[in-house]
Amino acid sequence: MSNSKSKSSSLHEKAGISPPEITNVSAINEIQKKRKLQPSSTELVDGILSSSRTALSRAITLIESTNPEHLTKANEVIKDCLPHANNSVRIGITGVPGVGKSTFIEAFGKYLTQSGKKVAVLAVDPSSSLSHGSILGDKTRMEELVKDENAFIRPSASGATLGGVARKTREAIILCEAAGFDIIIIETVGVGQSETTVHSMVDFFLLLKISGAGDELQGIKRGIMEMADAIVINKADGDNVKKANLAKVEFNRALHLFPIKKSAWQPKVTTCSAVTKDGIPEVWNTISSYFEQTKESGYFFENRKDQNHFWMMETINEQLKSKFYSQPNILSELEKNKKAVQNDEISPFAAAQNLLELYFKQDYK
Structure with missing residues (x-):
């Protein structure tokens, strides 16, 4: 008579067929081997000039490196890319957190790519002063633009750099220009730090504002307003349209109190909605008018020379x-x-x- 304890439990799991290996060990080893191989400066430059996103990303990572051993190689890449740079227009976009910079840049960038332009976005995320970490979530916020074959988005941490830009943003601009991008957009942190740094590396400085935030009077103060070539009041949709138009009048009045810019350009104020896309074409028309005027007067090229000296x-x-x-x-x-x-x-x-x-x-x- 068999012992009842020897009977198999109802919870007993019978041995089944082992699932096949879903990974290929040799393939993994090959991938890891390739990752360890660092491309030469010549290979990176050739890749950049052929518009390779991978080469461009790796080159930007190289120039952002704080490893002293990477400095020589990074300088070689920049030197070889310089003759192919300076063929784009550089636009700096700033504004306080919550003004909708990423949403605006995505709408603006999509408008430009649909017009046949190649757009590179160098987005700078703030770094924590405690952990020194950064979320780098701009690609997530610009989910449509990031899929556009005529756009390139590169988030970087601001680190300890003042002015709301990353330490190597200036060099990254050169690499993006060499890769054939027509328009380079630099999105700053926008935390109220000195914006002189980003102003010194772009051709056009755009300040984003929102209505009803209580900063209309603050806008009359000197500082960042004097550096702005245009003020765009974002989120001008729904019930906000009337408020945005009132803010436009106030900012226009404020701008006329400032002395004439060295470029002889009178800054413009426009309204737009990054959600409905209303006003986006007008923003580009304003920027185009600025470039037409400053190139004709020669200021555009003189400003580039001054920026090179500054850097x-x-x-x-x-x-x-x-x-x-x-x-x-x-x-x-x-x-x-x-x-x-x-x-x-x-x-x-x-x-x-x-x-x-x-x-x-x-x-x-």
Whole structure:
């Protein structure tokens, strides 16, 4: 008589057929091997000039790298791309968070690509001052534009850079121009920091506003308003149309209080809705009028020369700062001086002078 305990449980799982392997080990190894192979600067440049998105993305990643070993290669790529750059127009777009920058850029970008233009968007996301991380979610917010074969979207973290732009945005513009893009759009963080940096790398500076936010009077103040070549009041749809038109009148009045720009261009104010697409063609007409006027007067080309000079000086400052903080003995002395300053044993100015003297003494040996 068999023992009842020896009977199989109703919960017992019978052995079945093992599922086949869904992965190919050799294929995985081959993919990993290719990923480890870094293309040469010549291969990257050839890819960029043939409009390869992969090569363009890898080159931007290379120039954004903080690894000193990548600097030489990055400089070679930029040098070889320079002769093929400067054939686009560069548009900077800024505005406070919530103004609808990403939605506007998608609607504006789609309008341009449908008109036969190739558009590159360099979108800058804010970095956390605590974790130093960034969401980089612009591709998600521009889900239609990202699928457009005539558009390229590259999100980058702002890092510690002021002005709401990424550290290597200027170089990324050159690479995008070499890849054949007609229009380069730079979307800034828009957190109220100095916008001088982005203004110094674009041909046209567009300020996005919304009505009913209580900033109409703030707009009359100097600052970013003086840098704007056009003000676009977004979200002019539904019940907001009347408010947007009133805001347009207020901003127009404010702009006439400012002195005439060096470009001799009188900034325009328009309204639009990135959702309904109303007013988008008018925005492009305004920008086109600006380029026509400034190219005819010669200001467009003079401004490009001034920007190149500005970025030469910025690069020198960046390289000096990077070299200073990469010296081991400087970092060691920096810690000592930091503690001395915190304990009121030495003034911050004297400590800084000591460190600079040490740096220049060893640098000139």
